[in-house]
Amino acid sequence: MGLAEEIVGTWQLVSYQVELQATGEFIDAMGDYPRGRVIFTADGWVAFNLEGTGREPAHSDEDRAHLMETLVAYIGRYRIEGNQWVTTVQTAWAPEWVGTEQRRTVTIEGDTAQVVTPWRKMPNWAKDQMSRSIIKFVRAR
Numbered sequence: 001m002g003l004a005e006e007i008v009g010t011w012q013l014v015s016y017q018v019e020l021q022a023t024g025e026f027i028d029a030m031g032d033y034p035r036g037r038v039i040f041t042a043d044g045w046v047a048f049n050l051e052g053t054g055r056e057p058a059h060s061d062e063d064r065a066h067l068m069e070t071l072v073a074y075i076g077r078y079r080i081e082g083n084q085w086v087t088t089v090q091t092a093w094a095p096e097w098v099g100t101e102q103r104r105t106v107t108i109e110g111d112t113a114q115v116v117t118p119w120r121k122m123p124n125w126a127k128d129q130m131s132r133s134i135i136k137f138v139r140a141r
Contacts, residue, residue: 004080006108011038011137013050014112021119021130029125029133030070038137046078046087050135068093069124074102083107094123111139 013036018029031053038048052070056063074092078085087102105116115135122131 002080003083003085003106003108007040007080007085007106007113008042009040010140011040011113012140013037014136014138016050016052016136017134018122018125018131019134020126021132027125034070036072037140040078040085044077044079045075046085047075048087049073072124076102096123113137113139 013030013034016028016030016034018027019025020027029052030050033053034050036048036050038046038050040046050072055067055070058064058067071093074087074089074094074097076087076089076091078087080086084103084105087104089097089100089102092098103118107114113136115133115137117133117135119130119132121128122133125131
């Protein structure tokens, strides 16, 4: 079975780490207990929603701005190229992602998937630094 078949379904977030390119440092950008799902449909749609640990309702504009630092969410059409999924983003928490292609390298072993992003500058953390995300999921049952 290839990645196109293996990836279809609902995956639950286990961990989300960010590696800084300049130093090799790892940061837990989403905290110890992040939550989220990524859902891949057989007809080529992906919905991706990940939240950091301890998010609370916002009571001010400052609170709302802080919440954006612990959120990654987008929806779009995806395709598989080798060991990568490539999403053409149609909606996103970060407007600058709409209309872009987001590429992720995926390794699936049993019910576990590891996802690695390319090096890039994220709008949420490590401002103006090149970083990549290393994300672990388990197949949701």
